Amino acid sequence: MLNQKNGHQPLSLKALLLLGLAAFLLFLPGRAVTPPFDRDEPRYMEATAQMLESHNFVDVRFQDKPRYLQPAGIYWLEAAAVSITGMQHQRVVWPYRIPSLLAMSGAVVLTALIGSMLFGASAGLGAGLLFMASVLVAAESRMATIDSCLLLTVLLAQLALTGALRDRQQGVATPIKRALLYWGAIGCGLMLKGPVILIPSLATPLVLGMLERDFGLWRRMRPAWGWLLSAAILVPWCVAIGVVSHGEFFRNAVGTNFLGKVASGQQAHGLPPGYHLLVFLLAFWPGSFFAACVAPLVWCARKQETVRYLLCWIIPHWVVFEAIATKLPHYVLPTYPAIAILTAAFLAQGGDVWRNWPARVWGKVLLSIYAVAWALVGIALAVAGPTLVWVLEHQISATAIVLALGVLPLVGLATWYISRARLQQAALSSVAAAVLLYVGLFTVVVPQLQSIWLAPRLTALVQAHQPCAESHVVSVSFSEPSLVFLLGGKVLLTGAENAAAAVKADAKCTVALVDQRDTPAFMAALGNKSEDAVSLGTVGGLNYSNGRHLLISLYKLNTSPKQ
Known part of the structure; x- marks a missing residue:
């Protein structure tokens, strides 16, 4: 069982700032030298550029065609970033990527803060590092798309819920500022990607309430009037676009884009259930093995209040996106902070927990197979740089080879620690491998791949x-x-x-x-x-x-x- 106490002190402001700075510096390399990554990113960039040229901040367009897929929030953020940097008359990519850089850096900080509020400073810091080092986070943080900013709004809403959960544990009233944060975050999320934010933000307290047969946490969010704040953020633009588009935006965004993804796979992305679970090995690497390792312990501790809360964050969202026809890896990104928090919380229990884990032979076999697959993914990522340069450019990159030779020993060391059931050391070694991998990939390899x-x-x-x-x-x-x-x-x-x-x-x-x-x-x-x-x-x-x-x-x- 997880060692759990009420009233954990969250990480200090200094620790959070240092972690945010580390995330910022990790996500920074490569965003200026990497060209627009087809296909979604340049669509956002071009629509934003046209918005700045036309000064029409309501009707989003790509060339002469309306882009009625989601509200205008992301285009406003990118337009603000481009304007502040004075690059509105130049077609350079890095200003459009500023919102994603800042949002993902903030998401790392919020992951650590929520984790420390629930399980203590060590678990919070570990959660921030595991989340920061994951492959999907490294990719999304460098792209001028919605998902990093949407994730930040999800985490702000969850921060409010976590604060309310602590208030409930301590038997004190929840201040109104938490409700304002919760509904304000939901309103901002609605302006970014429509109703997607409602899945994690509403499902978490409502599913928790159904399991506990007590909707006290939900009532602490003041739902009787709180939704008016979200509506106040969203409705003015909805009215404006409804008038401008004569209702076409809602027919396309809701009927074609949102409901269409539920019914059928769009843009050749239709895949069966289980896709996200399969891709998780790579998308959450290096944290994926450690998440798999603690999963049985999490299930055993599912009745503990904080564990149950995080499961109500993860499972409804995951099930929804496994069920819909259209699947892309970033659809389950809002669950990754909660997974990182649970993983870090159980890893913080110490080495004695793992020496005879799992207890059953079949469990040891399955976990060993997953560990081998995890190590192979790490090796593949390590050698990907020089391999891509050779295959695509027919060149031998000495720098890429040196970086690969730096990553491989760290992956090997992590694997050795895993074999000795020293999971904390294995996690730190693999995070170090991931950091070196991303820096090398985006500063050395990507600029050399001219053929693509x-x-x-x-x-x-x-x-x-x-x-x-x-x-x-x-x-x-x-x-x-x-x-x-x-x-x-x-x-x-x-x-x-x-x-x-x-x-x-x-x-x-x-x-x-x-x-x-x-x-x-x-x-x-x-x-x-x-x-x-x-x-x-x-x-x-x-x-x-x-x-x-x-x-x-x-x-x-x-x-x-x-x-």
Whole structure:
């Protein structure tokens, strides 16, 4: 059983600030050198850039099409970051990623704070480190998408609930500020991704109330009037977008985007239940093994109040997203802080707990298999850098190899500690391996992978050969949003026939990007003008979004008189 006492003192402000600074520094490398990561990230970037250009902060658009998927909150945050940095007239990526950097750094701090409020300072610090070091967190913190900011609002709501839970344990009234934080966080979450925040934030106190047959924690949140605060944050924009879009936003965002993901897998992401559990090994690495190790103990302690509270945070959210048809790894990200807290709390019990754990032979076998899989994932991540540079760029990167040689011994040391049931030392070793891995990956490896970053190289090709100050660009074979963003939104994504028609209509100022597979159709559509088509340069590489190898040429019609 978990050693649990009421009235744990949370981590000191100094410790939380140092942890937040460590998270900030860990998440910082790579965000300036990594191009827009297709496909979602550049869609947010381009829509935000257009919002700043048009000064229309209600009707979100990607080129000439409305982007009626979620409310405008994330676009406002990114627009604010870009404006503050003075980069609104430049298509550089790092300002758009500032909200995710700050939000995920804050999420690490809140994870540690909640963990320490429930189980003490050691458990809180361990939870913050395990969460900070996970693969999915390292990836999401570097992308200008919603999920890091949404997670921060989830944790703010859970912080209010945790405070109310402590008030209940101590037999004192819950101050109104907790209810204001709770409903304010929910309102902000609604402005980011609609009703998604309601799953963890409402399910936690309501499911807990059903299990305990006492909804006292829920009543401490003042639901009779608290929802009005959330509504006050959300409703003004809803009214504005309803008027502007004539109700189309709600039909698309709710009917197509939200309910559509429940009924069927969208964008080729339909997968059966169990997907998130399978991906957890990688997504929460290195904490995934330790979470699996403590899972039986967590279940045995499920009737303890704080454990039950965290399970009511995790299980409803996890079940919902295992059940819906569309699945992506970040859908269960809001459960990761709670998993990290439970894992760290049981790891803090000390080595004696683990020497004969698990007790049964079949449990030892299953856990050993999972440990081997965990170690293999660690080895694969360690060697991924130099392997990618060799496979994609046909180069040997000495720096990437040195970094891999630094990560591998730490993974090996963690595995050795696991075999000796020294899980605390194993966790620290694996966290150190993860930190070194991410720093090396985003500072050394990513900048060398030029073949997969087609959009920046195509943009450079266009800018080097644009025939007019206001050139028109048509792309036939590469339609990724990253190209749209980097070219300032001024690119027409179309087929070979329409591209040929556009080039013929304005031969002086129009250029076309055409892959070798589409070149015959493009030339055929040009007809007798095909003889005047001139290639201004060629870019080759891999479109990682669909796995196609492309060799794209920039074509223009020669308008100079023939001799």
